[in-house]
Amino acid sequence: MTTTYADSTATLDERIHRDPAAFRVLTGDRPTGALHLGHYFGTLHNRVRLQGLGMEVFVLVADYQVLTDRDVAERLTPIMEGLLLDYLAVGIDPERSVIFNHSAVPALNQLLLPFLSLVSVAELGRNPTVKDEIAHSRQAAVSGLMFTYPVHQAADILFCKGNLVPVGQDQVPHLEVTRTVARRFNERYGPLFPEPEALLSATPLLLGTDGTKMSKSRANSIALSADEDATARLIKGATTDAERHITYDPEGRPGVSGLVQLAALCLDRDPYDVAEEIGGGGAAALKRTVTDAVNSRMAPLRARRAEYARDMGYVRSVLRAGNERANTIADATLAEVREAMGGLL
Missing domain, CATH: 3.40.50.620 (HUPs)
Incomplete structure (x- = not known):
């Protein structure tokens, strides 16, 4: 075996x-x-x-x-x-x-x-x-x-x-x-x-805002040092698709699924459940969900980072x-x- x-x-x-x-x-x-x-x-x-x-x-x-x-x-x-x-x-x-x-x-x-x-x-x-x-x-x-x-x-x-x-x-x-x-x-x-x-x-591999692997060299990443506003702008400009109903389909819908996965990781939830909850809300609802999830998850880290940066x-x-x-x-x-x-x- x-x-x-x-x-x-x-x-x-x-x-x-x-x-x-x-x-x-x-x-x-x-x-x-x-x-x-x-x-x-x-x-x-x-x-x-x-x-x-x-x-x-x-x-x-x-x-x-x-x-x-x-x-x-x-x-x-x-x-x-x-x-x-x-x-x-x-x-x-x-x-x-x-x-x-x-x-x-x-x-x-x-x-x-x-x-x-x-x-x-x-x-x-x-x-x-x-x-x-x-x-x-x-x-x-x-x-x-x-x-x-x-x-x-x-x-x-x-x-x-x-x-x-x-x-x-x-x-x-x-x-x-x-x-x-x-x-x-x-x-x-x-x-x-x-x-x-x-x-x-x-x-699992985390995709960037363009639907490909998140990478420092591809200008598609959300830096840990990004503040809430910068994070919101990056997610707002992320690639999605023309289909309004949100599903988690990494092969067929990489852009949408990458955002769903990011929200799921930040929320400690299953990506299929996150997609089902957003459902017909479309890309706008998806991006709001992701933005809120990322900013909430990163808030304590950002506070500690700012404190260390002062010394x-x-x-x-x-x-x-x-x-x-x-x-x-x-x-x-x-x-x-x-x-x-x-x-x-």
């Missing part, structure tokens, strides 16, 4: 609740723009949940990886500070989680060199996620960083010996590269790294403290790698 990732995730959830302290989580974001509702429902609230279970959670601001599909890292400081505000506002607690950034942890990035020796060019070229990212790259030519992106992610995960990585289905191939790197290192140099497991998100000195100190903790761990791991490899590096 074939074991699916859904089966594995169900078993993994049981183990997590039985012994959460056995897991160390690595997750993070590229600072390429403001975090949005797709991030909130897809990853951020899950990080808070895992933190609350008693796991040590490492949250990476992947500033070096901005350059995978961009020539320069534009507006990096304000975007990074926005991410920090969002993290704190959603409930990531710096007393229980480590927030850090790539460029501040040299030993982490130095692990990329030995890890690259453990995978072949052909293996990197076959990675379906890399193929897709290359196809949608903004660059005229593919950089070496783009091609080796999964190995850099392996360094992100293994530097802290992370053994649990929350991912979407499209990121599973990247995690398989990390598992390969860990396994081959252990076979060649001795046991040092865990083979991390994928914790798949149960949240940016504290916000920056959170990153400094996280960087210190990450550096301590990365230096120790790199020393172990050097010893295992016979003094190389």
Whole structure:
């Protein structure tokens, strides 16, 4: 009988609740723009949940990886500070989680060199996620960083010996590269790294205001930093269709269904029930429902975000403290790698 990732995730959830302290989580974001509702429902609230279970959670601001599909890292400081505000506002607690950034942890990035020796060019070229990212790259030519992106992610995960990585289905191939790197290192140099497991998100893909995947790069997202008026304007301009009666039909009516799903997530309700309640009210009633649901759900988060924004000195100190903790761990791991490899590096 074939074991699916859904089966594995169900078993993994049981183990997590039985012994959460056995897991160390690595997750993070590229600072390429403001975090949005797709991030909130897809990853951020899950990080808070895992933190609350008693796991040590490492949250990476992947500033070096901005350059995978961009020539320069534009507006990096304000975007990074926005991410920090969002993290704190959603409930990531710096007393229980480590927030850090790539460029501040040299030993982490130095692990990329030995890890690259453990995978072949052909293996990197076959990675379906890399193929897709290359196809949608903004660059005229593919950089070496783009091609080796999964190995850099392996360094992100293994530097802290992370053994649990929350991912979407499209990121599973990247995690398989990390598992390969860990396994081959252990076979060649001795046991040092865990083979991390994928914790798949149960949240369905959230569509943006144009009926396609909500994305920072597609100008179709509702940022966590948006106020009530901006949120209302974005939802008012969202794509619907000519049919007045509202139904939840993701395949046939993606624009309408994306809005219904967003309201349902904010209200903790079933999307079919939300659509049935709106019924013949049409797009105007649907958009009012979504606007009210989003603004109500986001109100406490916005209040906390504004409070943190009044003390940016504290916000920056959170990153400094996280960087210190990450550096301590990365230096120790790199020393172990050097010893295992016979003094190389």
